[in-house]
Each structure stands twice: as structure tokens, then as C-alpha cells.
Amino acid sequence: xxxxxxxxxxxxxxxxxxxxxxxxxxxxxxxxxxxxxxxxxxxxxxxxxxxxxxxxxxxxxxxxxxxxxxxxxx
Amino acid sequence: xxxxxxxxxxxxxxxxxxxxxxxxxxxxxxxxxxxxxxxxxxxxxxxxxxxxxxxxxxxxxxxxxxxxxxxxxxxxxxxxxxxxxxxxxxxxxxxxxxxxxxxxxxxxxxxxxxxxxxxxxxxxxxxxxxxxxxxxxxxxxxxxxxxxxxxxxxxxxxxxxxxxxxxxxxxxxxxxxxxxxxxxxxxxxxxxxxxxxxxxxxxxxxxxxxxxxxxxxxxxxxxxxxxxxxxxxxxxxxxxxxxxxxxxxxxxxxxxxxxxxxxxxxxxxxxxxxxxxxxxxxxxxxxxxxxxxxxxxxxxxxxxxxxxxxxx
Numbered sequence: 201x202x203x204x205x206x207x208x209x210x211x212x213x214x215x216x217x218x219x220x221x222x223x224x225x226x227x228x229x230x231x232x233x234x235x236x237x238x239x240x241x242x243x244x245x246x247x248x249x250x251x252x253x254x255x256x257x258x259x260x261x262x263x264x265x266x267x268x269x270x271x272x273x274x
Numbered sequence: 275x276x277x278x279x280x281x282x283x284x285x286x287x288x289x290x291x292x293x294x295x296x297x298x299x300x301x302x303x304x305x306x307x308x309x310x311x312x313x314x315x316x317x318x319x320x321x322x323x324x325x326x327x328x329x330x331x332x333x334x335x336x337x338x339x340x341x342x343x344x345x346x347x348x349x350x351x352x353x354x355x356x357x358x359x360x361x362x363x364x365x366x367x368x369x370x371x372x373x374x375x376x377x378x379x380x381x382x383x384x385x386x387x388x389x390x391x392x393x394x395x396x397x398x399x400x401x402x403x404x405x406x407x408x409x410x411x412x413x414x415x416x417x418x419x420x421x422x423x424x425x426x427x428x429x430x431x432x433x434x435x436x437x438x439x440x441x442x443x444x445x446x447x448x449x450x451x452x453x454x455x456x457x458x459x460x461x462x463x464x465x466x467x468x469x470x471x472x473x474x475x476x477x478x479x480x481x482x483x484x485x486x487x488x489x490x491x492x493x494x495x496x497x498x499x500x501x502x503x504x505x506x507x508x509x510x511x512x513x514x515x516x517x518x519x520x521x522x523x524x525x526x527x528x529x530x531x532x533x534x535x536x537x538x539x540x541x542x543x544x545x546x547x548x549x550x551x552x553x554x555x556x557x558x559x560x561x562x563x564x565x566x567x568x569x570x571x572x573x574x575x576x577x578x579x580x581x582x583x584x585x586x
Contacts, residue, residue: 206415208388209463212512212539218388222416223361225388227538238461240414262414268422273410273432 203245204254207237217243319563321582326569329576331446331474333504335566336369337580338362340510340534340541341389344481345373348474349444353380354397355470355481356390360417363396369565370401377402380443383421384483385467386413395420403430405441409453409466410434435468437496446474451493451500452485464509465489471500477570480524482508482515490520500524503575504568507531507550507557511542521549528556528568528577535561 205217214227215237234252237243240262242254326332334345338358343366346353352375357366370378378401383391386408398406398421406425410432412418425432437454440447452469459465467483480502482490486509493500502524508515511531521529529550533541542559550557558566564580 208413208415208417212514212541214538216388218416220416222388222392222420223359225359239463258414261419262412265412265414265419265422268419268426269410269412272422272426273408273434 201247204257205243205245207233207239207241207243209239319558319566319579319582320577321579326567326571326576326578329569329571330444331477331570333472333479333568334369334373335506335530335532335560335568336366337560337565338365338393338532339561340537340539341392342384342483342506342510342532343393344506345370345375346443346446346472346479347373347375348446351379351444352377353382353443353448354378355382356384356483357393357397359389360392360396360420363393366393366397367400370397375401377404379404380441380448381406382468382470383408384481385409385463386411386415386418386421387463387484388415388417390483391421392417395424398424398428398430403428406430406432407435407441407468408432409457409468410455411463411466413463443472446472448472449498451480451496451498452489459488462486464514467508469493471498471502474570475573477504477573477575478502479504479506479568480526481506484509484515486514487517487520490515490517494519494523502526504528504530505555507542507546509541510537510539511546511559512539513543513545516546516549518549518552521553521555525553526555527575528558530566531557531559533559533561537561 208216208218210230213230215230215233216227218225237253242257244252244254331348336343341358342356343358344355381403383394435450437450437452439450449471451471453466464484464486467485469485470481472479500523505524505526507529510533531542566579569576
């Protein structure tokens, strides 16, 4: 079964991933992240343990957040 | 006679061995636990050093493991800077309730990483909130989205402060040292951290979020007054922050490092600890001391730590 995470941040050589509910997190060495993985990306881990980026989900969340931020900040 | 002489020699040998063993044990203890002897890089967690319970200005560095959460209260007004990861929301709420906090007059999300803003959505939902300060930078994460949803649902707005802007918390003065509204630090969200100088009765506290050395140098170039009594060490004691020049200029009496025990990042880094030692800064760590509280009363600073009594 594949698992999905959000890459919250890079921290001193590690990638910090959070589960969908934002409460559970785990830390993996940065080099295990796929090329082009940026903070805020949706990361999928397949059965073999390998990580990949879900670009569609990443972009959808980015656009949604950008819209929500529009009239929230002054 | 000969027998007695032999006995004396064996007693002497036994004494020599005992002295040797004791010396070796003492060396081991000194090497392993320098904090017991005031040496090494440790500062023993202080127990209540002054009566700060009735101080009208208090700063609580609330232990949320590997994350930041700071409550500043002055004359009945409260400012909360970050709240740690979302799993610590309950702990933060309990702490705030114990302190009698009903309204958070100023809520600061220093920068949108989950170890700082994770629990803020929950806090926004559960407390009366005044002004919300956050840098205008988005993070495409669930924790950030949860927070802006909670703010939006309450009909609140977020103010992104500008360098030099001032706020009041009761009779304490707050100055924004970073970032400027048009700051651009590429993808390094740490550097967007809201850095605050808070002054009360001529005592100064500096809160730096996760701002790294580039921002520290920028603040130095700005020529801002950063001489402080207490510094929240940037970025959990990582060597990315607490640069030599910055610590020399701030020259605090105390630095508070907010971090979790056995964190995978090696915080606090040896370079940071060495810099504090070089400038004779008393470094207090939340992983060792638990929550750390400073109070200012009659122009004096008192400090108390949750685990103070146990650490001696």
C-alpha cells in the first residue's frame, strides 16, 4: 500500500515529512527525496519504500492556498 | 618483624590502588558529566532565582519538544509566539489555561514550518485572538492550510509586519527587526522568520524564530539596537544561526535553546554551544530544563525552570 506525506521542510540534511492529518511526522535523510522535491510537495512512498512526487496534488494544494491567502493578509 | 613489614607494604599498595581507582572514577565522572561541576558546555537548570511569580512581565519558553512556543505576558496582555507541532496543541492549551490566558492579544507565527505553526490552527479555534502577525509567505503544506482556514473561519485577518514597525504589549515595547515586507529569501522559509525585540523596564528579550546567519548579518547591517539580556537562540541551536558576530553584538546573559531530546538533527550543534561558551552566555535548553520562565521585576531578571530541582 502506498503512503502519502507532505514534505514540510528540510532540516540540516534531513527531510521532515508529515502524514495527511499533520500530527504524525517522520524524518528521512534528504538524499532519499526524489529530484525536484521541494518543501510543500506531496510525497508518495510505494511498497518498495521508494519516494516519488505527486505533482498534481502538489500543484492543486499550492493553487488552493494561493487563492485562500489573497484577501487574508494585509 | 618481617611479617609486620610485609603487612605494612601490602596496606600501602592497597591504599595506592584505592587512590588510583578513586582518581580514575573522578576523571570518568568529570568527563561524562561536566554539568555537575559547572564545566563543559552545560549550565545547570536554575530553580527559582528570584520571586518572579508576581512579576508583571513574564516570558515562558514552553517545552514543546523539537519546536518553538513562547508566551510573553505583560500587564495582563498576552503574546504567543509559535505553538510547536500540532500534536502539542493540548499541552500548549493547558499551559495557557494554567496561566489564566483567555485572550491572546498578539499571535505570532514566525514562519510557516510545522514545528512552529503546527498547533496554531487549534489555538486560533480555541482562544480569543487579537492581532495575528505572520510573514506574507506561503507554505504549500497541510499545517499552513489548516492555520489560514482557522483564521479565515473566525473572520480574522493576518498582518505581515514590516521591519522597524512597533507594537505595544501592555507597557512592553515590541520592535520588528526582520523581515522587511518586500524581503526575498528564495525558498528558505527560515529566513522569513519574524524577529522581535521586546523591551520592558530596560530589560531586552530577542526572539529570532529560525532566522539564519544571513538575516543575523542583515540585522547587524541595519544597525538596530540588539544588545539583549535574553536571546531565544535561532533555529533550535543549529549552526545555521547564532553566528559569532551576532552573538557578540547581542551579548546576552542567557540564551534559550528550544529543542527535543535526541533530535535527529544534532541540535544544538557544537559550533553554537562553543559560541555561547566563548561569550560566556548561560545557555538553557528546554530538552534539559523543560519549560523555562523569565520574569522582570523592579528592573531585575529572575529565571525559573520546570526541571530545576531535579537537575542539580
